[in-house]
Amino acid sequence: MKLHFDVPGDDFTRAGEASGQVKRKLKRLGFPPDVIRRISIAVYEGEINMVIHAGGGAADIEILPDRITAVLTDHGPGIPDVELAMQEGWSTAPDNIRSLGFGAGMGLPNIKKYTDMLDIDTEVGRGTVLTMTVFVNRK
Amino acid sequence: MTVSELSEKMGLETLVPGDPTRRVTGGYTGDLLSWVMARANEGDAWITVMGSINSVAVAVLTEVACIILSEDSALDEDARVRAEKEGIAILRSSETAFRLAVELDRLLG
Numbered sequence A: 001m002k003l004h005f006d007v008p009g010d011d012f013t014r015a016g017e018a019s020g021q022v023k024r025k026l027k028r029l030g031f032p033p034d035v036i037r038r039i040s041i042a043v044y045e046g047e048i049n050m051v052i053h054a055g056g057g058a059a060d061i062e063i064l065p066d067r068i069t070a071v072l073t074d075h076g077p078g079i080p081d082v083e084l085a086m087q088e089g090w091s092t093a094p095d096n097i098r099s100l101g102f103g104a105g106m107g108l109p110n111i112k113k114y115t116d117m118l119d120i121d122t123e124v125g126r127g128t129v130l131t132m133t134v135f136v137n138r139k
Numbered sequence B: 001m002t003v004s005e006l007s008e009k010m011g012l013e014t015l016v017p018g019d020p021t022r023r024v025t026g027g028y029t030g031d032l033l034s035w036v037m038a039r040a041n042e043g044d045a046w047i048t049v050m051g052s053i054n055s056v057a058v059a060v061l062t063e064v065a066c067i068i069l070s071e072d073s074a075l076d077e078d079a080r081v082r083a084e085k086e087g088i089a090i091l092r093s094s095e096t097a098f099r100l101a102v103e104l105d106r107l108l109g
């Protein structure tokens, strides 16, 4: 099963739509709670990053019996130094974003922590594609 | 202990009732949302000053039992609406996060 969501830029009230719907769908399909929690948190972090850092993007989710894969695509500024961005605490979020509770520099590390596979394809000036997978029978 | 028992014992104001029969099994304190998503456990009472719609989204994703707003923090109107829709309990107190955490720990024994 495939799901597609547009993630609008600069709209925090709508960020969370993809993760919320994925969560509901997986619940209905009877996936294990741990799998649901991990993929939905990872997708939410990705959605929020697209809103804060990239002016929005798209989320494509593929649900298979043994795995869930989410591809988050944006055409934002790209990430100049992925290794740095992956470090806990590294953030370029502006102050107004920090006052909303974001900008701890924990989003990408969280995605890494909660998923079994993560690929970051990014280029400055072109954008970023995050491909993440959670397997159903693996911790 | 259920959310409603906790609310009564700690003298909390109920802003959104959510599911009052939900079990509270632990606690977490924090205002940085990614931090909360990394560390909060299902069934925790989450103590925070962040009464925004994003907090409600985080509560849904982490499956915490309730949100407790400390120091009379404001709850945004869109957050209240979303919490009602999602069935997330939101409680409030004038106490600090520290006092609330100490009290919660005592109650959970």
Ligand SMILES: Nc1ncnc2c1ncn2[C@@H]1O[C@H](COP(=O)(O)OP(=O)(O)OP(=O)(O)O)[C@@H](O)[C@H]1O
Pocket: A045, A049, A050, A052, A053, A054, A074, A076, A077, A078, A079, A085, A086, A090, A091, A092, A093, A101, A102, A103, A104, A105, A106, A107, A108, A109, A128, B034, B035
């Ligand atoms: N989609 C993206 N496009 C461009 N830059 C990004 C993107 N996602 C992340 N980044 C960059 O990587 C940094 C680290 O991202 P990460 O999600 O870990 O932290 P954050 O978003 O700043 O804070 P938090 O996720 O804790 O709220 C960001 O501050 C930003 O500079």
Ligand SMILES: [Mg+2]
Pocket: A045, A048, A049, A103, A106, A107, A108, B034
């Ligand atoms: Mg982030």
